[in-house]
Amino acid sequence: MTPLTNGLHEECGVFGVFAKEKTNVAATTYYGLFALQHRGQESCGIVVNDDGVFNSYKDTGLVNDVFTPERLDGLGQGNMAVGHVRYGTTGANARLNAQPILVNHYKGRMALAHNGNLVNTYELRHELEKQGSIFHTTSDTEVISYLVTKERLEAPSIEEALNRAMNKINGAYSLVIMSPAKLIAARDENGFRPLCYGITNEGTYIGASESCALDSVGAKFVRDLLPGEIVVFDESGVRSIKDHCGKRPHTLCVFEYIYFARPDSVIEGASVHEARLRAGAFLALEHPVQADIVIGVPDSGIDAAIGYSHQSGIPYGIGFIKNKYIGRTFISPGQSSREDKVRIKLNVVASVVKGKRVVLIDDSIVRGTTSGRIVKLLRDAGATEVHMRVSAPPFLNPCYYGTDIDSREHLIACHHSIKEISDIIGTDSLGYLSVENAKKLAVHANGCECGYCTACFSGEYPTNIPTEMHKDKFDRKISESKEKTTT
Structure with a gap:
């Protein structure tokens, strides 16, 4: 892996x-x-x-x-x-x-x-x-x-x-x-x-x-x-x-609605775009804050930011311009390259955030490094406060079903409280979507019934999992198996 x-x-x-x-x-x-x-x-x-x-x-x-x-x-x-x-x-x-x-x-x-x-x-x-x-x-x-x-x-x-x-x-x-x-x-x-x-x-x-x-x-x-x-x-x-x-039981990965799928897709009779709007609305209800503007991290944070704005009454603004000709930050092979790409991938619209209290919506926090750099971009552009809201619950467990959520040792939420994470990434406050509301994001049409896998948040795996719970060890087994085949 x-x-x-x-x-x-x-x-x-x-x-x-x-x-x-x-x-x-x-x-x-x-x-x-x-x-x-x-x-x-x-x-x-x-x-x-x-x-x-x-x-x-x-x-x-x-x-x-x-x-x-x-x-x-x-x-x-x-x-x-x-x-x-x-x-x-x-x-x-x-x-x-x-x-x-x-x-x-x-x-x-x-x-x-x-x-x-x-x-x-x-x-x-x-x-x-x-x-x-x-x-x-x-x-x-x-x-x-x-x-x-x-x-x-x-x-x-x-x-x-x-x-x-x-x-x-x-x-x-x-x-x-x-x-x-x-x-x-x-x-x-x-x-x-x-x-x-x-x-x-x-x-x-x-x-x-x-x-x-x-x-x-x-x-x-x-x-x-x-x-x-x-x-x-x-x-x-x-x-x-x-x-x-x-x-x-039907256990569709809930992260399809939060992040993976394209907003214009319909999955199991539910609009991905509308699911993300609901995520933002839930966040506004769970974690209200006094602010001047709501912005989203492109691309999957934008729909949730619009939902937060509608529910809270705080105006929505375009806070970032995304360079569409650069790949996602995680494709970069090394840390210094990733940091460079964060800077050239996203540019703050300073006139939108300068002198304002900003609600920043993103889809997830994994290690926290990228989130910290995005917050710093807003601070450097003149935002007086940055309140981050995440349209997914905290990652506490690895995924074995295809989403590359790593072993617990690499997940920031496994080692720090929400207040500590907020301090690490430099926000004035931090709020995550609850697991309960994550399961309510999609409104299914035509009688579709769908349950969700939330194991990366809750630890409730719907199938047996590899005997080596540590994901790195499981990956090492696969690698060793490959080496035996080729020698």
């Missing part, structure tokens, strides 16, 4: 296309991945299926950099494609771990893209290695691909092989899988990560991590996959396998 820096690492994004006729599915996938770029900025990849011939390309970098017009043209046309944007949780940041994973096996070819994180990766890798499997990556996605292809030896179809493999894998996974003749989407039994599908006017089916990706390619949203559901797209249409549905 990639070491945590100052902010949260994003998830991954998956995208799949099944068209009736041969068309430029590479371009469609490119647009879909572009819409999902916020979910992963380390690497990306596309695999195109042209009558059973798989053409693929993947590399580190952003979608627009990796897939030049020439590279897209080189993928050719087809009637199916899968794509992926990655921010690594298990596996190093390397081209080798870029997805989709392409597999040649006894009964054909398979391309697999995965969003999430398994909690029994180490045990599964160890078992597969004893049986002769040789791993080429450090990603748990390869574990899933091995299990599916192993089951395919006896299973009558690729979807049945996946169905059987799901009996063995535990944790978070939203998958898009392509065989020579089928596109398959699947979601884990808890529904940790979002996954939906839609259809275009031409009858092309689209599977994606978020509804915003459907919008980007002109597809109409059909529905979210149920937790544990497998959906198959082929020449016969759409089929659903629900053998794994209803086995576990």
Whole structure:
């Protein structure tokens, strides 16, 4: 897993296309991945299926950099494609771990893209290695691909092989899988990560991590996959396998609404934008303060800042201008580079904050370093008071389901009181959203029922977790397993 820096690492994004006729599915996938770029900025990849011939390309970098017009043209046309944007949780940041994973096996070819994180990766890798499997990556996605292809030896179809493999894998996974003749989407039994599908006017089916990706390619949203559901797209249409549905409580990661998802997405029938407005409103009720202006840290803090302003009656202002041409601060490999990027990424609009008492809204505090630098920017610009409000509860526990929230030793809230954190980052006051209200952020439509995973706040994990509670030790096991494979 990639070491945590100052902010949260994003998830991954998956995208799949099944068209009736041969068309430029590479371009469609490119647009879909572009819409999902916020979910992963380390690497990306596309695999195109042209009558059973798989053409693929993947590399580190952003979608627009990796897939030049020439590279897209080189993928050719087809009637199916899968794509992926990655921010690594298990596996190093390397081209080798870029997805989709392409597999040649006894009964054909398979391309697999995965969003999430398994909690029994180490045990599964160890078992597969004893049986002769040789791993080429450090990603748990390869574990899933091995299990599916192993089951395919006896299973009558690729979807049945996946169905059987799901009996063995535990944790978070939203998958898009392509065989020579089928596109398959699947979601884990808890529904940790979002996954939906839609259809275009031409009858092309689209599977994606978020509804915003459907919008980007002109597809109409059909529905979210149920937790544990497998959906198959082929020449016969759409089929659903629900053998794994209803086995576990639905525990969508609540941070999808707070931070990960794009504001224009709708997840489980609830608008992400409206959820963030509600987070701000809850903060205003839980932590009122006398102030002159409310501002948000771009981008995910802005919606919550507007909600805080509406609820409190304190005017909202644009306090920061974000440089859109620089990556997120946590992508930087070293501390000095991160600090430089904070300065050039955000610039204060001094006329908005000078001489004023400011309410600053952000989505989270992990280590506190970045928050402290943002507060200092406001002080240097003339803010007389800075009252920080956070649209998530304090992080007190590591996440094993795909969000790279580190071991407790690196979480500032595990070692300091709220007053101490406020002093460390230089604010006049500090308030977090309560866990109780975090569970109330989303208002689900059309009878959708959804529970949430809040383990990183509450310590209540909805599944078994790795036997090594310390996340660094768990990561070390994966690394050692990889070393044994390659020596």
